[in-house]
Amino acid sequence: GENVEQHPSTLxxxxxxxxxxxxxxxxxxxxxxxxxxQELGKRPQLIIDIRSNVGEKKDQRIAVTLNKTAKHFxxxxxxxxxxxxxxxxxxxxxxxSKLTFGTGTRLQVTL
Amino acid sequence: NAGVMQNPRHxxxxxxxxxxxxxxxxxxxxxxxxxxxxxxxxxxxxxxxxKENIIDESGMPKERFSAEFPKEGxxxxxxxxxxxxDSAAYFCASSPQAxxxxxxxxxxxxxxxxx
Numbered sequence: 001g002e003n004v005e006q007h008p009s010t011l012x013x014x015x016x017x018x019x020x021x022x023x024x025x026x027x028x029x030x031x032x033x034x035x036x037x038q039e040l041g042k043r044p045q046l047i048i049d050i051r052s053n054v055g056e057k058k059d060q061r062i063a064v065t066l067n068k069t070a071k072h073f074x075x076x077x078x079x080x081x082x083x084x085x086x087x088x089x090x091x092x093x094x095x096x097s098k099l100t101f102g103t104g105t106r107l108q109v110t111l
Numbered sequence: 112n113a114g115v116m117q118n119p120r121h122x123x124x125x126x127x128x129x130x131x132x133x134x135x136x137x138x139x140x141x142x143x144x145x146x147x148x149x150x151x152x153x154x155x156x157x158x159x160x161x162k163e164n165i166i167d168e169s170g171m172p173k174e175r176f177s178a179e180f181p182k183e184g185x186x187x188x189x190x191x192x193x194x195x196x197d198s199a200a201y202f203c204a205s206s207p208q209a210x211x212x213x214x215x216x217x218x219x220x221x222x223x224x225x226x
Binding site (some may be wrong): 036044089099102 | 142154159172206216
């Protein structure tokens with residue numbers, strides 16, 4: 001089955017700096033890669049996703065890149081703000097319809 | 112345009128009791144997925160259902176856990192004879208169609224505490 005690894009597990013940046021979270025996946029048939037943000041005690045919320053026929057996607061301060069050859073995908077947050085502090089999960093969907101999640105990155109944006 | 116609904120939001124059970132968790136998908140969505148999140152961990156897939164059918168239950172423990180999505184009403188995740196290790200947040204998600212590229216939208220979760 002699919003296996004998703006995520007790094008780093010914790011990330012602390014100063015307000016205004018950029019944050020990058022990286023994931024790798026194992027199933028070469030995977031073709032959909034969403035990113036979720038989860039605040040304490042809340043539901044995972046989809047913030048951006050990318051499909052396999054696209055190499056990069058951007059939505060305001062958030063961008064995701066995908067390298068299918070290397071089976072890597074990354075989340076980039078620019079001009080970070082305190083409200084970006086949360087746990088971020090990458091995920092992949094392979095041959096089945098179930099999401100396989102990474103282990104999460106706890107992002108702390110300090111003033 | 113209500114999102115995915117789950118109830119109860121919090122559930123406390125004593126060891127040996129039954130826990131019943133409900134999930135109503137978004138309007139127009141006929142595919143439901145259940146995930147479990149242990150404290151300080153990521154989400155793990157449990158089961159994928161369509162109306163009246165279990166499509167993939169590869170993540171469900173073999174005993175005590177069952178799920179259904181009847182023709183009418185919400186999807187239900189049932190845990191019999193709960194143990195302390197069942198304490199977790201249980202999230203359901205829904206999507207409008209099948210397929211590996213369909214976005215899944217999550218409900219607020221049910222936080223189960225087993226005493």
